[in-house]
Amino acid sequence: MSIEVGSKLQGKVTGITKFGAFVELPGGSTGLVHISEVADNYVKDINEYLTVGDQVTVKVINVEKDGKIGLSIKKAKDNPKPSSNRRKSNTHSKGNQDRTETFEAKMNRFLKDSEDRLATLRKHTESKRGGRGAKKG
Template identity: 45%
Template sequence: MSIEVGNILPGKITGITNFGAFVDLGNRKTGLVHISEVSNSYIKDIKDVLTVGDEVQVKVMEIAGDGKVSLSIRRASSDSSEETIEDKPKFQKSAPRNQEGQGFKKPYSAKSAPSFEKKSPSQAKVNDFDAMMSSFLKDSEDRLTSLKRNTEGKRGGRGGRRS
């Protein structure tokens, strides 16, 4: 019986470690079933599931250049019943796309913002910028003074409020 990737073969557990189980495939060939390839469910201790001497069906997953054989028990059993993990879709879309084919909203632009005041085009740009700058400076100055007022009294240790 030849050992090739994808074959499902009978085997016998010859050794158990923390990370997996060694399986004798016959013809003096041994492979390793990693603990993640034993079952579809989480396994904390492989000794709870497998014991030395158990007869198992394994699928050959990989044959390394140095002769190491990677095996899987869960894929051998799932191949006969359902599709394997590689055949399942990796990602499913949940949000519908908009008309442009993008999954995102359009970024906000100042051109699309509503205007409440009517001004001449050239005058509006200059006045808008000046008004925005002065209101920003006023707001930031107000915030700084209130922040200073609230934090000044909290700096001292045992003393009273400083003024």
């Protein structure tokens, strides 16, 4: 069976590492699902999502000349929506923030947050160095 980019296949997880999972495909070939291709959200520990022996549906995302096969579980789903998930998480974390916020408004908010954080950081580092007494003109 020829493995083609874009095809969806059933496979069996045969091994798990820190960086991904190896999946045996039909025909005996093996591909790698990188940890970033396991789920739509951030995956810190792949063992929370997969175990050896699991049957998974994967999509072939690349086939290298040396025979390495790149696979994706999240792209094999029927309705992947990574951009809408990102937008939802930002909206929830910021409260009732307007979704149609302009670029200028976003930049102004970012600059204000950045300046506040820098001021707090300076205040804490100055107190550890001895404060303003160390600065003599």
